[in-house]
Amino acid sequence: MKAVAARDGKAAVIEVDAPELKEGHVLIRTEFSGISPGTEMGIIKNSAGKSVMIGYSAVGRIEQLGEGVTEYEIGERVACYGSPFVQHAEILAVPTNLIASVSEHVSPQEAAFTGLGAIAIHALRIADLRFGESVLVVGLGILGNLVAQIASAAAYRTVGLDLSSERVELLKQQGLSQVFERTEDLEEQLDVLTDGHGFDSIILCAGGSGEELINSSFEWLRDRGSVVIVGNLTMEFSRAAMFKKEARVLISRAGGAGRYDNQYERENRDYPVGYVRWTEGRNVGEYVRLLSEKRISVQPLITDQFELDQAHHAYEKYESDSKILASLIKY
Known part of the structure; x- marks a missing residue:
């Protein structure tokens, strides 16, 4: 064959x-x-x-x-x-x-x-969100797009971020209104999006060097929130920024148990x-x-x-x- x-x-x-x-x-x-x-x-x-x-x-x-x-x-x-x-x-x-x-x-x-769908679902299970909580999905390729769609279908307060205007617009066309191309715009709306607390969880579906993105995620996160790594990111980050929020950094492995x-x-x-x-x-x-x-x-x-x-x-x-x-x- x-x-x-x-x-x-x-x-x-x-x-x-x-x-x-x-x-x-x-x-x-x-x-x-x-x-x-x-x-x-x-x-x-x-x-x-x-x-x-x-x-x-x-x-x-x-x-x-x-x-x-x-x-x-x-x-x-x-x-x-x-x-x-x-x-x-x-x-x-x-x-x-x-x-x-x-x-x-x-x-x-x-x-x-279906494989990417299972991986997206497992990432959300690792985030361990509850009804009414908020999640930021960073990196809106096919996997990040699926994570965001599924999070929205589960009634989580879902926000997306990607540097690609095409990917941002596509997710908006799929029914998600809070999707950003610029981190400055996200940060400007952060308090409104999260009731002033920061995101309950941030799911990173991007790849490459992770230091700047993970450190920024700590700033966007609520106290004792979680950062879930799904994409192929390097894992350097600031201990001080992590300590400030007592943040949890988690890896989501494949499609589940x-x-x-x-x-x-x-x-x-x-x-x-x-x-x-x-x-x-x-x-x-x-x-x-x-x-x-x-x-x-x-x-x-x-x-x-x-x-x-x-x-x-x-x-x-x-x-x-x-x-x-x-x-x-x-x-």
């Missing part, structure tokens, strides 16, 4: 063996997979002298059920998340812990970004809901529910769609065009 790999600093379409179907897993014929530009471009840049399969978010139809799988049917459309089970590949073998049913009225193109746990993923052993309420798989289901209920929308973010044989062009475009938000591979 065909799949996309990072090879010697480039993306390439290669031939690989189809995956083996194991107990508790399902075999999925991929319809669409969503590109995660931050993660995948990083893997490509570091692929000199090796070949690494890429991708972790897709949608498709079940072709075969593994032993013990009774809750799904052949032909059913499902969203799925998590490498090495989910990749940019024609056929996927995925544990049922990492899939969720997708109703026919839900766009499969939007469902293909169960990630990188072989027993949960490979062996398909779910955690009891009474002990672990939200797993990566349950977050996948929540993302699909938000799409189904039209509480969020990904369609306005999708700028490009590439046939599998032309997938390498998607990554070439990310290198040259900073305005791309979301790209799909079609199978």
Whole structure:
């Protein structure tokens, strides 16, 4: 079968063996997979002298059920998340812990970004917000946009910040009114936006050098608030600024509980809901529910769609065009 790999600093379409179907897993014929530009471009840049399969978010139809799988049917459309089970590949073998049913009225193109949706949801869970609290989302690429949309759907007082006027305008078009391009404008409105307290949590979806941004976040934060790092930021910051607010600096890792746990993923052993309420798989289901209920929308973010044989062009475009938000591979 065909799949996309990072090879010697480039993306390439290669031939690989189809995956083996194991107990508790399902075999999925991929319809669409969503590109995660931050993660995948990083893997490509570091692929000199090796070949690494890429991708972790897709949608498709079940072709075969593994032993013990009774809750799904052949032909059913499902969203799925998590490498090495989910990749940019024609056929996927995925544990049922990492899939969720997708109703026919839900766009499969939007469902293909379920991995990023789960990551966005998990970031908000790490922030641990309560009804009526405020959150600032910094960096409004596809991940930050999703975090902001989901936060707003959850009725948090949601504010966005990005240096790109296009990204700011897009989020405004999606129904969020308090979105800023300039930090000066945000700071001018800070007391009004937060009742004079500062934000309860600030979620950083930007990348690169983090020192200036994290230190500014401490200034925008309420006393004992939290800063959640989602993007690939460096972690230098001022201890004095952190101490002044007794701020918490947290890392949000992937899509939720169960990630990188072989027993949960490979062996398909779910955690009891009474002990672990939200797993990566349950977050996948929540993302699909938000799409189904039209509480969020990904369609306005999708700028490009590439046939599998032309997938390498998607990554070439990310290198040259900073305005791309979301790209799909079609199978």
